[in-house]
Amino acid sequence: MEELQPIEALPRSGNKIKFVIGGVIIVAAIVYLIASSLSANVQYFLTVEETLEKQLVGELAGRNIRVSGAVLGDSIEYNMDTLDLKFTIAHVPADNNLLEQEGGLAGALHNAVIDSQRSHLDVIYNGPVPDLLQNEAQAIITGEVLDNGTIMADEILLKCPTKYEGSVPDQIELEG
Amino acid sequence: MVADIGFGSLIITLIVSIYGIGAAVTGEVEKKKAYILSAQQAMRLVFPLLTISIISLLYLMVSDQFEVAYVSEVSSRSMPVYLKVTALWGGQAGSLLFWSWLLAGFTSAVTLRKWDRDQDLIPWVIAVSLATLAFFIVLNVFFENPFNRIWQTPGGFVTAFSRPSGGIQIFPSDGSGLNALLRHPGMIIHPPMQYLGFVSFTIPYAFAMASLIKGRTDDRWIRITRPWTLWAWLFLSMGLILGARWAYDVLGWGGYWGWDPVEIAALMPWLSGTAYLHAVLIQEKRGMFKQLTMVLIILTHNLVMIGTFLTRTGFLSSVHSFAQSTIGPIFLAFIALTLISSLGLLIYRWNTLKSRQEMTSFFSKEALIIIAVVLLLGMLVTSFWGVMFPKISELVTGQKVTVGPPFYERVAAPILGGLLIIMVICPLAVWSYASFKHLGRLLWKPFIVSLAGIALPLYAGMTLWPAVIAFWLVAFVMAVNANEFIRRTRIRRKDQKESWWSAFIKVFKRNRRAYSAMIIHIGVVMMALGIIGIEFFQSETQGTIPEGGSLNLASYTMVFEKLDVFDTPDARNVARAVVTVNKDGKVIDELNPRRDFYYDSGQPMTIPGVRSTLVDDFYVILVDWKVVSAEGATFKVYHNPLVKWLWIGAWVFILGVVVATWPDKKTKLVPANSRISVRT
Numbered sequence: 001m002e003e004l005q006p007i008e009a010l011p012r013s014g015n016k017i018k019f020v021i022g023g024v025i026i027v028a029a030i031v032y033l034i035a036s037s038l039s040a041n042v043q044y045f046l047t048v049e050e051t052l053e054k055q056l057v058g059e060l061a062g063r064n065i066r067v068s069g070a071v072l073g074d075s076i077e078y079n080m081d082t083l084d085l086k087f088t089i090a091h092v093p094a095d096n097n098l099l100e101q102e103g104g105l106a107g108a109l110h111n112a113v114i115d116s117q118r119s120h121l122d123v124i125y126n127g128p129v130p131d132l133l134q135n136e137a138q139a140i141i142t143g144e145v146l147d148n149g150t151i152m153a154d155e156i157l158l159k160c161p162t163k164y165e166g167s168v169p170d171q172i173e174l175e176g
Numbered sequence: 177m178v179a180d181i182g183f184g185s186l187i188i189t190l191i192v193s194i195y196g197i198g199a200a201v202t203g204e205v206e207k208k209k210a211y212i213l214s215a216q217q218a219m220r221l222v223f224p225l226l227t228i229s230i231i232s233l234l235y236l237m238v239s240d241q242f243e244v245a246y247v248s249e250v251s252s253r254s255m256p257v258y259l260k261v262t263a264l265w266g267g268q269a270g271s272l273l274f275w276s277w278l279l280a281g282f283t284s285a286v287t288l289r290k291w292d293r294d295q296d297l298i299p300w301v302i303a304v305s306l307a308t309l310a311f312f313i314v315l316n317v318f319f320e321n322p323f324n325r326i327w328q329t330p331g332g333f334v335t336a337f338s339r340p341s342g343g344i345q346i347f348p349s350d351g352s353g354l355n356a357l358l359r360h361p362g363m364i365i366h367p368p369m370q371y372l373g374f375v376s377f378t379i380p381y382a383f384a385m386a387s388l389i390k391g392r393t394d395d396r397w398i399r400i401t402r403p404w405t406l407w408a409w410l411f412l413s414m415g416l417i418l419g420a421r422w423a424y425d426v427l428g429w430g431g432y433w434g435w436d437p438v439e440i441a442a443l444m445p446w447l448s449g450t451a452y453l454h455a456v457l458i459q460e461k462r463g464m465f466k467q468l469t470m471v472l473i474i475l476t477h478n479l480v481m482i483g484t485f486l487t488r489t490g491f492l493s494s495v496h497s498f499a500q501s502t503i504g505p506i507f508l509a510f511i512a513l514t515l516i517s518s519l520g521l522l523i524y525r526w527n528t529l530k531s532r533q534e535m536t537s538f539f540s541k542e543a544l545i546i547i548a549v550v551l552l553l554g555m556l557v558t559s560f561w562g563v564m565f566p567k568i569s570e571l572v573t574g575q576k577v578t579v580g581p582p583f584y585e586r587v588a589a590p591i592l593g594g595l596l597i598i599m600v601i602c603p604l605a606v607w608s609y610a611s612f613k614h615l616g617r618l619l620w621k622p623f624i625v626s627l628a629g630i631a632l633p634l635y636a637g638m639t640l641w642p643a644v645i646a647f648w649l650v651a652f653v654m655a656v657n658a659n660e661f662i663r664r665t666r667i668r669r670k671d672q673k674e675s676w677w678s679a680f681i682k683v684f685k686r687n688r689r690a691y692s693a694m695i696i697h698i699g700v701v702m703m704a705l706g707i708i709g710i711e712f713f714q715s716e717t718q719g720t721i722p723e724g725g726s727l728n729l730a731s732y733t734m735v736f737e738k739l740d741v742f743d744t745p746d747a748r749n750v751a752r753a754v755v756t757v758n759k760d761g762k763v764i765d766e767l768n769p770r771r772d773f774y775y776d777s778g779q780p781m782t783i784p785g786v787r788s789t790l791v792d793d794f795y796v797i798l799v800d801w802k803v804v805s806a807e808g809a810t811f812k813v814y815h816n817p818l819v820k821w822l823w824i825g826a827w828v829f830i831l832g833v834v835v836a837t838w839p840d841k842k843t844k845l846v847p848a849n850s851r852i853s854v855r856t
Contacts, residue, residue: 019535019543026547030554033587034561041583045566045576066578080720080800080810094576127718128799128812131780142580 048091070112073135085125122150132158182232183323189225193310204299223284242348245335246322252353254747269322276312279375300386356779362422373412381477406837417826430814435581441483448476451552466529541605596649622655695832702825709818722808730815733758749773769798792817
């Protein structure tokens, strides 16, 4: 029955405007949605040095941030009963040129860990120990910096550069 | 030796591809049929040629030839053979070669079709697809050669194909092995599906370009490439779904999607591809929006390239990204070239693609589809902006920022809601002239049924209003689609005096496209149900408990029975816990969450134990343990309501796409004006 719709007279002029307005409303709603969600959810992505600087001048109060640094293997402490995890990350430059000078990410992480002059940031976290948490891993911490200068992590992302950089394997044997 | 064969074959493929482009264009310009035929032969050859390269690399992998740098990077002696094979796409160089091989498969397959009345498109289809292929082979030959060997030179280790001056070849005794996270059966199927989806959009794109170059304004290119597009879409969808499933099964954070840049890079072409498939419907039925379909296919193809660029050049960092690589500049140049040339062509032909038809009603099918397309593109812009904003912010203000999952989720939720509303109305809407009254007449019955979708969750004590709305929408879409199935079957049964079953089958066969769309949409809605369940209602707990101890979550109690630690023949150390899941004091299931430690790569991998039912998933992760102690082990437990519907919906979705894609047995060429329009 419904394929036999009475054909209305072709509405010509003025009709287009209706659709333009409708389209504009939808697009505007989406743009508003994106803009408002973005401003509410942008986080600083900082190095350890930048975090400490900003923290000193109180710029980070109440803000969720992301910090990237190199994990100091000796600093990892874990309490299995309370699931409290503590470790320290060392400053790794974010600039690609500086990274290249240090021999890529793997080199930069290594240098960061052995250089005691680097600035350090203590991380606390409650939950399971991430699989890849080990010395010289790159940690990307999301969380809030507390007044005492440690960061309370909500999330810890880890990368072990040797697995991603395709470097020549350690166990090479010379032949011939 | 085998590496020489592989690399040689790769170079020959490059030469053949470039020859093919030249012959096709020359033949077209100088009107010489023989050249075009020769170009066709060249295109037919690329697949067998690259197959030789692929087999060579596979041989090197399986036979543990670690003197080849790529093999030593991604493989090791202790890996089972299936992983050695899948390691083919476990790193940058190998996956690029695999990519080219799949693309070559598609381009060669195109030459096999009957060309009959589309002769004029051939040269340009050849030129465009071979140019894309040639680009990827160039990446392999000059930047990321999977056949490179390892050399020691005075300046350190070098990887190169032939001996650098003063170089001594190195023969490592073992490789460093595949990244532990990739050692999973998911590795067999997820990356190939994803890549298939990516590369197969090249074919519709090539036809679209050929059509633009020739100035054809009909929708012939769309009809020719319809199966290709649907297959591409199927592969891409399966890639995404399998990736989500893999993450859920292995990564052990209880989730399936993390808005990681690489996931987004894979989602973007899917969004534009989905928008394209829908816009095409309007062009076919009403001859409208020809410019839009062109924009969308160009966008889709370029988003594949852009996504690949973003994730393979170190431009973005993510769990999926490959090593920093030198292919960035050339990749960017190629994207710029394709984008500028295709958009230039489109602008040149813009006016010829104009349509005389106009939109007439907000409630017509075409208007609703356009709204859906706009919503999909809105999600696309969101994804793109979320990925790019940090880079732009860094350039403009020098401040590094990141955009996390909450941003995407906040935008995605209303957009998904909007799409669900359209899925409710669209199957009932008619083309061109539609009125609200007419729609209302068809909607009220399913609407009443759908109220159960509010009543049930409210009765179950659900108070989260977005979830209640979402449940209602899900029920509404289901009711509308089910109602349509029943209504059409009943009409046919009455008219033809047939049984319910035979009427159903006949109606289905007559309108396979419409019905496959309904199946797909029902699948999407089921997936939405799963997503709502896990996003709104996931709960978790964690704790360290001794053997015999227990943890409570939702209405379940988990009891830790025992823990075994042992080595396996494939060089893993496994810690495997036995836990029972109890409800109302009764044991209902036994789970084995475990942790595998890979000796060769030095990486652990966490594998959860999951009890999955239609109502909820009980998901247990073994976090830590002490071998001989009363302290026991630490577990993290998630309760994920309804998440199984995500996977069931995915299968229904895939079934729908397969039904749509299944080749017709009947005649191939149906003149456009004698098509039988879909009865609604």
